[in-house]
Amino acid sequence: MNHDYLIEALAPLVFRSGKPFGAQAGADGAAFPLPSSLAGLLRTLHADQYQLRFSSELRQIATAGPLLARRGSDGNIVPLLPKPADALYLRQEGSIQVIRLSPGQLPPDTGCDLRPDLLPVRMSVRIDGKPAPGPQYWPFASLQSWSAGAPVAFETLRTQGLGALPAEERTHVALDDETLSADEGRLFQTGGIDLAAPRQLGGWQEHDLVFLARSDTRLNQTLATFGGERRISRLHPSPASHWPRPPDGLEAGIRAQGGLRLTLVTPGIFSGGHLPGWLDARTLGGSPPGCPDLVVTLKAVAVERWLPVSGWDLATQKPRAMRKAVAAGAVYWFELQNEPPPGLVETLWLQPVSDHVQDRLDGFGLALPASWNPTS
Incomplete structure (x- = not known):
């Protein structure tokens, strides 16, 4: 059973991508949190609320997100998803x-x-x-x-979308390891995401930004540290209506047009770089994860620059090796090779399509399906 959550940031949140950080390299800017960051948060809260010890079993808790959303003063939630490539x-x-x-x-x-x-x-x-x-x-x-083939006006995106993540930079001074006092001349900066309602001339805006998340574990409302520097956020159980839902007639459209379009809304990790490992390397045919009865052939791909993915391994107490992920917004076009099985949209809708089971449990590669006509 899926449980939905809303994460409200109570301070600017700091996330890093895995790029080197030190005297010869600058810090990341305001980076969007990786799915693995959310997975770590929800699994840690699960262990805390259910009084469990950290073990490999926690990694089997499935998570999805985070998705950005705008919350109005009336409580209305509008998901904001990455620009398609x-x-x-x-x-x-x-x-x-x-x-x-x-x-x-x-x-x-x-x-x-x-x-x-x-x-x-x-x-x-x-x-x-x-x-x-x-x-x-x-x-x-x-x-x-847009995924259904309709045009979208730039003015609509400008007024209802989001230009970029609102960022806050803080300047820090390095400490001397021996004296624990300020090391003169050594300054550095950290960039964080400021999701609070931005102040404008004449008062506060009537909205703020939040994260949406989904998991198969049930959690109570609580405060939590999300991201680096122990910045505080609040986790709220959320109505399922806040999570994006498929449109009526989508499955019929996919069957009628004979093609499938998948847009990644979280970064995907594939063994073939931008090519999923569940496709045959020679024919580019295969079945998406969770859909063994559906056979498709990849016809085209639109991707942006790759995204570095790293993190800390609690089990080994070592940093994880950096991997290259396909950035959110990537679009894949497939031609159907057989009749889609019943419940195709329910199986694919915002489900992870990354190669490895653990990456899918962590929420990498959530895909938004749509119909596509291969002959057009």
Whole structure:
């Protein structure tokens, strides 16, 4: 049984990606928490509330998230999901448009180093413009419409989405190991995510930002330290209605069009870099985790830069090796090779599609399914 939670930050939260940090390297900026950070939080609270000792059994608790959301003063929750990699912001004649990138054949007399069985991802319309900055987090309704093939207005994303994570930087002084006093001339900074309601001219905004999470363990409301430097957050049990739900008719649309589109809303970890290990390396065919009766063939991929993933192993008391993850927002297009089994959407909806069981239990690779027409 799934249990839903809302995490309210009571101070700017600090998360790190695994990049080196020291005298010759700067600290991370305001990084979004990895799924493994949430998994560690919920499993620690589970052990504390149920008076359990830390053991490998805790790693079997499944978690999903975190997902960013905007909370209004009336309690209304709007999930904000990462910008899909097949959306491009282009400025033309003073306005910014959202251009779709779609799988398609290259024009005659052109080529690329992409493997021949994968389609290149190209602009759906030709437009003379320059890349422009834009919202990095989209409201769930806009992402759902985009995934279904509908256009999305930039103004809608600007007013209802989020340009970037609100950040706060703090400057610290290093301590001398022998005297434990300030080491003159040695300063460093840490960047945190400030999710509290931002102050504006004329007062406070009528919303703040929170995290949504889901797990198969039941937890009570409590205070917790989420992220580094022991910053405090509050965990609330949350109604299931806050978690994004699939639209009506999605499964029928996938069957009718014969194609499946998966958009990652949390980073995914695959043995083939951007290619899932559950696909045959030669044919690019296979079955997504949890769907052994569904056979698909990968036709195209849109990905951003890879994301470093690391952490601390409590069992061995050692740092984990850094791995490269596919960043959230990546889009995968598949062609169906057989009739989808009943309950396909329920099986795939915001479920992890990473290769390894433990990464899926940790919530890496949550995917948002949508229909896609391979012949279009």
